[in-house]
Amino acid sequence: MTDQIQDKTQDQTLPQFYKAVTPLMSQLHGTLTFEEQAKPNFGFAADSPAIVLTTDEFIAAQADYPIVFSSGENPMPVVMTGMPGGKNRHVDGEGHWQAERYVPAYVRRYPFLLAKLDDKATDLTLCFDSESGRLVEGEAGNLFAGDEPTDQARAILAFCEQFEAAIRRTESFVAELCDLDLLIEAEASVAGEDGTPRILRGFQMVSEDKLKSLRGDQYRKLVQSGALALIFAHLFSLRRIGTLFADEPLL
Template sequence: MTHMALLNNVEHHDLRVISDHGVEYGDSINLTPVFPTEFAEAQRDYPIVFRKDEKGQYSAVALLGLDKGENLFLTNEGWQGRYIPAIHQRGPFVIGRQNQEVDGEIRREPVIFVDLEDRRVSRSEGHPLFLKHGGNSPYLQHVSHVLRVINKGAEIAGPMFAAFEAADLIEPASLEIRLDEHTVYQVPDIYSINEQKLATLSGPALESLHTSGFLRAAYLVLASLPNVSRLISLKNAKRTQNA
């Protein structure tokens, strides 16, 4: 059950949000969406790959674990990655659109909604959303930034993948993760950037990717792939603890 409400400092003046991470908050997954607006941060911790839906649309995901429902960065102490993907930082909040008058014109402006049924929402625990004497709290300012990252990232993801396809950069990827001589994981149905084609781009194709900012995004995706070795280390450490 959800109960989405337009966030405001009158009805929700005493609202608080628990910002912890755990299985109970939906953080125990092995793949999670990431957006172009956070590639620079996410590529330091996680392998970034692409998935394709039934309509043929691409999206970017970060690989968090090897087994279904496994987040190797999630421990009893919380999320241990240096960067937490925005979709897991937003908590019980989403961005919506509402008609508002701006400079005499009616515009569809972004507004924040909160799910009042979310178990992280409280009147007694967690971070306050509003200051006692008015204004947004530092936590709500952070949430606003995270929602902008998601919103802007969702807007540019389509054009980015269209540009990658136009430059013939996307290719099926074969990701084989070998823990030892007996344990091998295959990550199916993923795509990545063709490094050779990216390196040999020239002329209008190169210029177009560069001016749009998508060239940097392609290189960030490639730079993320060595993080597979970190997943192997985390997985082997977990196996040792459970042995």
């Protein structure tokens, strides 16, 4: 059996998870409350076997997930959280992420994001998924005090800004890999839950042979930019592909 890995952020109009992107404005949303829970509900990510990862997270994530690159013209790093076409094996029936496993920033950012309101816009605006059910109406919200954002809203904005900056760094890293022609189409064989071999295709990885063939000046550039450490984290993480079905199931 062959399974294709797809980066869902590339083949749909809205980003992965998001159903309705709405600008957050004090005039319209002054009574909205966003409750941060000690144990957040990640049920929205339960059907996502691949999730975007920034390079800032490679070191933290590589011990828990395979880090691969999506195929296509604009590859991006993703963590595999399950088999293609399957479920996220790290989210249980109650929406809890598996304990002690790293939760990607893309997931932690939801239901907020920074987005351009139209094609002509030059600035990004703080928005939220108005169909997420994560923000509720009340007599007085906790995101605005009158027309001014609260400390909580400022913290949300700061996190989204940090995430966008990390995305830019990630795009630069991928561009460096592409310039050196280091990414190759890859495949992997894993044993399914019933023991039947399954071939995974539709993803890319860094070629170790191409990496070894780089000139000295190219190699030094990777070291100086910090890209080499990220490449090693990616390569080390690939050992996790064989354990996509070997991990203990969630209860």
